[in-house]
Amino acid sequence: MSELALIIEDDEDLASIFAEALRGIGFDVELLEDGKVAQERLKNGVPPFLILLDMHLPHISGADLLTNIIKKDEKFKKTTVIITTADARMGEAYTEQVDFVMIKPISFIQLRDLTSRLKPRNE
């Protein structure tokens, strides 16, 4: 069974590139483009193996999702959280709270290499 990766990113192209990178190394990918939709999914759905979370999202920001849901709910305890942002300053501020911070522009290869290291090999 493949691990589930949740990509929360409002830019369609970036979302598709990230999805391709993760699929390429064997993740099941679920795409969410809106903060509000993502909030529902996070609250009610099964916890994924990995979350790739953009900080700037429509309606509810990634920062709010992180502080109000992901960091609060016990079910995300084992989930690897990667945040993506174009703002290096903002990224630095979150280094303590998440597993990885990726500053945009994010390279396809870079993301693929990083996530492939995270993926459990004993399938």
Added chain:
Amino acid sequence: MKTFFDALLIVPVSDPDDSRRRRLLNILLLGTIVATLLGLLAVIIDTVTRGAATAVESQSTLFGIVLATIGILVIYQINRRYSGRWAAFLFLLLLTGVFSVTDSPEQLTGGRSLFLFTIPIAMSSLILAPGASFLVAALSSLVIAILALSIGQVANLFAIIGFFMLALVSWLSARSMEQALHELRVINANLDQVVIERTQALAQSLERERIEAGRSQAILNSIADGVVVFDTEWNAIMANPALRGMLDLPLDQIVNKNFRELIEHPYLSARSRNLLNAMMEHDTQPPSFRIEWDKKTLSISAAQVYDYSKDRYTNIGTVTVFRDFTREAEVEKLKSTFVAIVSHELRTPLNAILGYAEMFKEAVYGPMNDKQSNMAERIMKNTQRLLRLINDLLDQAQMEAGKLTIQMSPVRPAELLENLHGVMDKIAYDKGLKLTSEIEDNLPEVLNGDGARLQQILVNLVNNGVKFTDKGTVHVRLFCPPGSRWGIEVSDTGSGIPEAEIPHIFDTFRQVDAAATRVHGGFGLGLSIVRQLVNLMNGEINVQSKLDMGSIFTITLPLVIPQESGETWRT
């Protein structure tokens, strides 16, 4: 009373001597009238007490008195209206005539009434002319000679000699008095002249001063910048109307007030208040700075005013010029907001282009031939270049807006170099260059700094080195000179910088050779950003370069060792 006598006595003529004589004559005429009236009174009393025996004598005396009175009135009129000289002459004649009949010829020529003839002699030099005394003396001599002859006597020679002696004395005294008066008049006239000249000079200089002051005021009034002058105690001595408009305050709330009062105004932001306080307390403040006043941004420049006197310069206050900078500040802010938005909006699609190109190159959707793969790589390279340019523009805009701040946290120099190699090795290799690095042993393993910005400085300097070097090495050295500083040195074996260009290489949008932009790409922002970042970190940057021998960029920064060891530092 005084004006009545003045009106009676003074004859208004331009010649001061003539005027004086005529006034004197009038006084004598008045005195004579009084004496005549007294004589009349005496005759009346005499007639009443002594009876008719003397009536005939009294009649002739009365007749003489009436005649004399008429004569005096006529002379007075002549003196007033016609001629002082003629009046005086007639008066003297009259007097002599009257005297010659007032007593018996015996008494007149040698007895008790002889003295009467001396009166007109003495008078004549005063009322006619100094020398006239001789004429009257001669007349009197003639009269007593005739009188003596009439009674069969010889003329009284002693009396005649006496008359001439008196005439001489009168002449001398009158003459010296007139000379003294004349000299006095000359002195007075000179004095008057001096006073007039002095008064005119004073009036002229006052006028000049007024014009000068008016001109300065007019210039000050028409300056578009607000000008206010303070004394050494920061009391506002003067301010121009432009300042009133700029601060939106009446001038009386500015002038004659202490500046400390003004800066308590609620329009002023706390930051601006601090700046103005600093301006008042330190003479070495920056010559020009900006403050926010209500909704306006004002640029202020202040200069000390020195007065040179007694061979030294004395500080007499400060002149402060306010310029409305609101529009410029808005434009600047707009510009940086614009650049920030544009940069962000450009970055996202470029990230997508980069990602898709990578996917091609990584053959995500199936195998690619060499040419296709090469093309994908070119797309990636160009996109990365564009991204770097946008980053530079964004940084520049942030620095211009004063928004870029340095955030200190523990940094491992070794990691900086590792990351640098990660980014730059391939770029150097692709150009056939070697990128080498070293860390001096005495450099602490962890130090305080802004990791991201230090990384940016290293990347920019190495990128610059690679760009301008065609063969050889770009070498990075992290070192720790004696003292509380550490340093970064980036040297290359490239084309070097012409000496004349060295002072300008850190300027924004500057490249040594305009043609270089075409060859090497870039906006010329890299070094400018490096210098601004180094300045923000309180560091220094220097460059040594020789044409065709390469360049060495040296940065020194304050060395601060973090208190807690670097466990908090994460990648």
